[in-house]
Amino acid sequence: MPTITIDPVTRIEGHAKITLQLDEQGEVQDARFHVTQVRGFEKLCEGRPFTEMPALMARICGICPTSHLLASSKACDDIMAVRIPETAEKLRRIMNLAQIIQSHALSFFYLSSPDFLLGMDADPEERNIMGLVRKHPQMARDGIQLRQFGQRVLETLGGKRIHPGWIVPGGVSHPLQAEQRDQILAMIPEATRITRNALSWFKGQIENFRTEIRSFANFPSMFLAMANDANQFSAYTGWLRFINSNLEIVADHITGADYLNYIGESCNEDSYLKSTYFKPLGLKQGVYRVGPLARLNMCRTAGTPMADEELAEFRELERRSVWSSFYYHYARLIEILFSIERMNTLLNDPEILGKNVRAHASPNKYEGVGILEAPRGTLIHHYHIDENGLIKSANMVIASGHNNEAMNHGVLQVARQFVKGKTLHQGMLNRVEAVIRCFDPCLSCSTHAAGMMPLDIQLIAPDGEVIDRLVR
Amino acid sequence: MPRVLLIGYGNTLCGDDALGPVAIERLSKMVADAEFIACHQLSPELAERVAICDLAVFVDATCQGEPGTVRVEQLVPVAVVGSAIFTHYVNPSTVLELAKTLYGRAPQAMLVTGAGAKFHNSEGLSEKGREALDEICRIVPQLVRDFVLTT
Structure with missing residues (x-):
């Protein structure tokens, strides 16, 4: 089957590529966002003292170390029960x-x-x-x-x-x-x-x-963010809440103790980024979004005067939740x-x-979960320790994983809108990348970028002939 | 008194890539009346600080050249497209271009690179890396002295 590959995707945090699969008529049939780098932090921290986790986890990323530091520290607070x-x-x-x-x-x-x-x-x-x-x-x-x-x-x-x-x-x-x-x-x-x-x-x-x-990941989906009793914007404390595309609450008061009943993670064969989904509905139906759009859809008020004025105007965009990822x-x-x-x-x-x-305090529990809203969305750190306070297992659920399926939906939608015919042009390809930039995925850019690959996109006809190519 | 800014950059968890930050730490005890920045990588935010100095010296590690050797080159403001496309990471010439375009002034600038021998995940410099460090810390104070004397 003919495939267009955009590799790497530019102006995002990390290394990724996009593939567009065409059918015999040259129409985009499927689209995938692939993360091509592996980090392995969940495994390498096993056996380390839990008190080292905040400093260690902050090394996941050079852009959002503070978010990991905070989520990790909250998980450690939970282990110490303080x-x-x-x-x-x-x-x-x-x-x-x-x-x-x-x-x-x-x-x-x-x-x-x-x-x-x-x-x-x-x-x-x-x-x-x-x-x-x-x-x-x-x-x-x-x-x-x-x-x-x-x-x-x-x-x-x-x-x-x-x-x-x-x-x-x-x-x-x-x-x-x-x-x-x-x-x-x-x-x-x-x-x-x-x-x-x-x-x-x-x-x-x-x-x-x-x-x-109209076309940048503009579709009904659920949204996940932290919530509180006042229905105000919350980035540090509160519980997790899922709402649907009509702003109705689907699941509420989800804490670190029971998030696994609601959030499932699926591994992908073609990407190191997991796909996270609303467990009761399964992977295909349980697509949701996190991050700024989800948080503003979730809260009733921001809780500060100028932001509340802006939020009121933002809400006028739609009667229901705002769907377009633009x-x-x-x-x-x-x-x-x-x-x-x-x-x-x-x-x-x-x-x-x-x-x-x-x-x-010393450890008072064998398990701890820390949740907060990172810039890109809900971040969860979940640790198990042994009787010596050493990490037995760690699970991190990151914003870009929550958004993975939504990004795939978005890439497919925008590719179907803009990638047409036998000739590629920069504008259509940039829009395919731009829909990903809406989500601002962070793919861990803390390591030095040695040997940047050029962008190389090929449009291949069903008989294997390269009918157009763009390199930058 | 001319304003001198010394910027060392690199990943301290990647062996000899730490040359820049390590050199800045040592140079801060050797060079008086200068400002020092040790950072992971160069970013556009540095442009403002670069624009207000008279001499900027960038210290970096390289995997090219004979390990242990040091190279000095004059820099001119120029935007490097590759680095500009790839987001928040920029190279020294692009920092100078940003300083000139956004803040109206780019100082005289030099890039001092030390060739390292190992860049895998590790802390501490290799023997060749330490040789390059010694050479950088011999050359940079002299560069600063020469600049101060001629301005």
């Missing part, structure tokens, strides 16, 4: 918000805005961050500054911007100082200005992307705004300078 001090929880929340800001800024400004600003059909030599710098320098400066803000918060609290070690089982290693708090607070007005400008600009662009909105970009900007506002509130809480920031 409730961490309130100040420590607030400080961890700030770290999580800073992580969301820097990661979303990277996704929106560095990876995706070249598509919005330079056009989906622009030459890929231009349609990248350097093209953005040349044609829209203020947008580029803003993107750099916003990401820098998130990174500086991480660096101020954690000691360094990548792989900070400040978050530990039981809380954080040391309290926040007043001058550190003031440094962060001083940066908030500018970060707010940049985010509001970006939101205003993006909303003005939406009309230009109607075709993409709106992940929009949701990311709203989440940045929320994160800045919430961080401001937390930093202005007098308790934030409290000195009691760590609970100490």
Whole structure:
């Protein structure tokens, strides 16, 4: 069967390829997103002391180490059966918000805005961050500054911007100082200005992307995110909730103790990325999405004034839940705004300078689960230990796994819309990649990228003849 | 007094790839009146800090050349398309181009590369890596002194 391969997929975090299978009539019959790198962290941590897990797990990724650090620390808190001090929880929340800001800024400004600003059909030599710098320098400066803000918060609290070690089982290693708090607070007005400008600009662009909105993974699915009693945006505490495409609750109050009753994982022969699904419905019917779009569909209010205004406008897009994955970009900007506002509130809480920031305990359970909302979606760390506190087994369910089947659906939908005929052009292929960028999958990019492969796409006729080829 | 920025980058968990960050740690005790950055990889956020210095020295490891040897090259601002396409990772010339385009100024800049012998998952430098480190720490202070004397 003829196949088109897009390898590697560019402007995502990690290495992956897309294959498009054509039928005899040249129509796209199936599409798959393949992750071609293996990391193996679940196996290599076996036998390590559980207290090492946060630092070890943070090495999974150079973009979202803080998310793994937090989820891992929460799993260790569970093993120790401690409730961490309130100040420590607030400080961890700030770290999580800073992580969301820097990661979303990277996704929106560095990876995706070249598509919005330079056009989906622009030459890929231009349609990248350097093209953005040349044609829209203020947008580029803003993107750099916003990401820098998130990174500086991480660096101020954690000691360094990548792989900070400040978050530990039981809380954080040391309290926040007043001058550190003031440094962060001083940066908030500018970060707010940049985010509001970006939101205003993006909303003005939406009309230009109607075709993409219609076809970029625009389908009914369930959504998974953390929830709480107030139905407010929640990224650190709460339980898990599934809703359907009409915003009705499908499963609620799911905790670390019973998530395996609802979330199944399936291995794929052609990819190192597992497919995660809603267990009661099985792999084919149990497709759901996580991340910014899911979180905004899930919550009734954000809980901060400016983000709530934006959320109200976002909700006007649809009467039901918002289905088009193109709106992940929009949701990311709203989440940045929320994160800045919430961080401001937390930093202005007098308790934030409290000195009691760590609970100490030995293991009190043989099992622990940590759940939080990472920038890309729900992240679960689940550990079993032996009587010596050594890891017997570890399971990590990551956002890109939750979204895997939805990404496959999205690639198929967009390929059917844009890949037609016997001649390939960059615009159609970029749209196939761009639908993946909506989800911002993170495939672990912490290792050095040696020997980048060029993009090589071949259109092969049923008789095996290469009828078109694009290389970049 | 000219502003000097020394940036070492590399993965400290990949053997001799740690040359850049390790060199910066040692150089920070040898070179006065300079700013030091040790990082995993170069990113666009560095452009702003580069734009406000007069001399930027990038220190990196390489798997090319005779292990233990060191090479110095002058850099000019130029965007390298490959690195620009691949997201958040950029090379030194692209950092200079970003500094020039976004912040109006690119400093004089040099890339100092030390050839390593092993780059697999491990901590600590090889013998050849340590030779390159010694040479880098001999050359870079001299480069800085020469620059300060001529400006």
